[in-house]
Amino acid sequence: METIVLGIGITALAGALATVAGAAEDTESDIGSQGDPNSQVQLAPQMGYIHRIFNKAVSGEPPAYGLWCALGAGVAFAFLQILHNPALAIILGSIVAVFVQGVYCVTAYLGRTASLAKFEQPVYIDVVKSLTPVTMAHAFVAIFCTVTMCYLMAEFLHHPFALPLLGLVWGIALGAAGSATGNPFYGKERQYQNQNFGAGVPISASGNIVRYAEAGQRSSLDNGWFTTKFAGPASGICFGLIVFLELWRTVLFEHELGQWGAVIIGFVLIVIFAIIDLWVEKWSRTTYGPYEKAEEASS
Amino acid sequence: MTVKMEASAGGIPHKTLLIGGLVTAVVCIYLTYLNQILGVGYFAFFGGIAAVAALWWGSDTIKHLCSYGLGTGVPSAGMIAFGTGAIAMIVATKFGIATPIVAVIIAAIIGAIIGYIANEIINMNIPVMIISLTELAIVGALTMLGLASMACGSFLFENMITNGAIVTAVGLSGAENAGILVANIDATGTLIGGCVFAVIFMLGAIALQHPFNACLGPNESQDRTLMLTMECGFLSMIPVAVISYAYLDLVAASVSLVVSLIGFVYTLREYFRLSRRDAYAWLDAKPIREVGGEQ
Numbered sequence: 001m002e003t004i005v006l007g008i009g010i011t012a013l014a015g016a017l018a019t020v021a022g023a024a025e026d027t028e029s030d031i032g033s034q035g036d037p038n039s040q041v042q043l044a045p046q047m048g049y050i051h052r053i054f055n056k057a058v059s060g061e062p063p064a065y066g067l068w069c070a071l072g073a074g075v076a077f078a079f080l081q082i083l084h085n086p087a088l089a090i091i092l093g094s095i096v097a098v099f100v101q102g103v104y105c106v107t108a109y110l111g112r113t114a115s116l117a118k119f120e121q122p123v124y125i126d127v128v129k130s131l132t133p134v135t136m137a138h139a140f141v142a143i144f145c146t147v148t149m150c151y152l153m154a155e156f157l158h159h160p161f162a163l164p165l166l167g168l169v170w171g172i173a174l175g176a177a178g179s180a181t182g183n184p185f186y187g188k189e190r191q192y193q194n195q196n197f198g199a200g201v202p203i204s205a206s207g208n209i210v211r212y213a214e215a216g217q218r219s220s221l222d223n224g225w226f227t228t229k230f231a232g233p234a235s236g237i238c239f240g241l242i243v244f245l246e247l248w249r250t251v252l253f254e255h256e257l258g259q260w261g262a263v264i265i266g267f268v269l270i271v272i273f274a275i276i277d278l279w280v281e282k283w284s285r286t287t288y289g290p291y292e293k294a295e296e297a298s299s
Numbered sequence: 300m301t302v303k304m305e306a307s308a309g310g311i312p313h314k315t316l317l318i319g320g321l322v323t324a325v326v327c328i329y330l331t332y333l334n335q336i337l338g339v340g341y342f343a344f345f346g347g348i349a350a351v352a353a354l355w356w357g358s359d360t361i362k363h364l365c366s367y368g369l370g371t372g373v374p375s376a377g378m379i380a381f382g383t384g385a386i387a388m389i390v391a392t393k394f395g396i397a398t399p400i401v402a403v404i405i406a407a408i409i410g411a412i413i414g415y416i417a418n419e420i421i422n423m424n425i426p427v428m429i430i431s432l433t434e435l436a437i438v439g440a441l442t443m444l445g446l447a448s449m450a451c452g453s454f455l456f457e458n459m460i461t462n463g464a465i466v467t468a469v470g471l472s473g474a475e476n477a478g479i480l481v482a483n484i485d486a487t488g489t490l491i492g493g494c495v496f497a498v499i500f501m502l503g504a505i506a507l508q509h510p511f512n513a514c515l516g517p518n519e520s521q522d523r524t525l526m527l528t529m530e531c532g533f534l535s536m537i538p539v540a541v542i543s544y545a546y547l548d549l550v551a552a553s554v555s556l557v558v559s560l561i562g563f564v565y566t567l568r569e570y571f572r573l574s575r576r577d578a579y580a581w582l583d584a585k586p587i588r589e590v591g592g593e594q
């Protein structure tokens with residue numbers, strides 16, 4: 001019984017850490033225009049829209065966060081062999097990972113922007129100076145929370161994987177959750193606030209991203225301001241639920257039905273979520289209906 | 300990604316990069332064997348140099364492969380290179396002194412098979428697919444072998460599953476010995492047993508795909524991309540050097556760290572210089588210059 005109580009406690013803590021990690025990850029990637037919104041930021045100068053948006057194309061978010069979290073976990077794992085102090089090891093691991101992340105961000109922005117010289121897009125070096133520390137800070141929160149969560153799993157739930165491999169797996173999951181849940185808020189909404197709501201992005205509007213703010217020119221910090229409120233929490237809930245439900249089903253049902261309990265509960269959860277998704281989609285389609293042109297709507 | 304990718308013309312021919320990268324990587328991996336011969340650890344950093352050389356060649360291969368319109372395929376190319384290379388590298392570590400050569404051969408075979416499947420069975424029909432994936436598999440295997448030997452001081456399987464002391468040349472006689480070692484030691488904290496290998500995998504894969512992915516565009520230039528490759532290689536060496544504090548002695552790990560830092564700082568400065576050269580303008584806190592887009 002005590003093991004189950006401890007397991008449930010660890011599950012709840014890991015879920016909470018994952019929620020924070022998901023929110024920080026998505027905000028970081030949106031400030032850096034990483035993931036799919038990156039293509040429009042990259043395209044804009046080619047269509048004649050010079051901008052001051054941070055364009056750090058390291059790779060998709062899942063591989064990038066796979067690296068940052070695996071690196072944080074790997075360095076923490078190595079320090080655990082020497083220091084035997086988990087808190088210090090995880091912090092040092094996250095610092096090394098964030099250092100690597102920061103360098104990758106800077107080189108990605110410089111590389112992409114310098115290669116767009118033909119379209120007269122200048123390198124705004126103040127964008128790098130002011131926004132790289134912001135993304136690094138968010139990445140630190142995301143990496144630290146994920147590595148701590150992985151440590152809890154390895155140490156207290158006795159997960160068969162070693163810490164670095166857990167970091168890799170959960171890092172990829174974190175990137176995938178942030179990319180799938182959070183990016184639409186930035187890529188489909190924030191970048192295209194100049195388009196009619198629900199109009200999608202017509203080909204003629206490709207690259208015509210919002211470049212001016214309420215006052216002055218839009219920087220990626222404005223995008224972070226927007227996505228922190230909407231995309232971040234959504235990604236946080238997504239990743240938190242993934243981690244919580246995954247651990248919950250394992251802790252409670254691992255030894256049921258000849259070890260198959262957790263697997264069956266996993267399938268049941270997938271079915272439940274599929275039903276919820278179906279319901280939400282049907283509800284939103286019937287409520288909002290297909291997109292109507294402005295004239296029809298006003299008449 | 301919607302940007303049209305054009306591989307820059309001129310510069311160093313690909314064959315030169317191939318031969319230079321391959322030879323340097325294999326020679327540098329062999330130089331880590333000095334650790335076994337002399338019973339020390341501070342030649343481990345040659346493994347990192349080998350990884351830099353392999354990546355240098357590999358990023359040019361990625362450029363050739365991805366100039367066939369593989370937009371989002373740039374990061375994927377790095378992953379498949381290291382996925383195929385990982386198998387070859389782990390198998391090869393069981394071959395004792397022949398490990399680097401065997402890694403190249405096995406990686407070439409696996410890469411060619413994967414390239415054939417991609418091109419002929421999945422019908423991707425890219426002329427350079429088979430040769431590029433063969434090259435990338437070798438790059439993946441050599442980079443991982445290099446970084447792994449940097450972390451634990453040796454390219455032998457015996458060292459990757461032991462924590463700390465390097466098995467010296469006297470103490471190894473191939474695979475039989477490794478079998479005995481596996482049975483007798485606790486490998487949970489080691490490079491392979493502790494999955495530190497996963498870190499090396501990701502470090503290499505991102506370092507391989509990043510340079511071309513970051514520099515693609517109409518004004519991509521080979522010297523800048525290759526400089527960024529070296530910067531990524533040295534950057535990857537830094538965490539591996541930090542990890543090697545767990546497996547090597549203080550001096551050896553510190554030597555690796557210092558070499559990585561020197562290489563990293565130099566290549567980063569050079570990359571900044573080349574970016575400044577290629578950029579349309581280098582502005583600090585200046586407003587948007589309108590060139591014809593909608594206001």
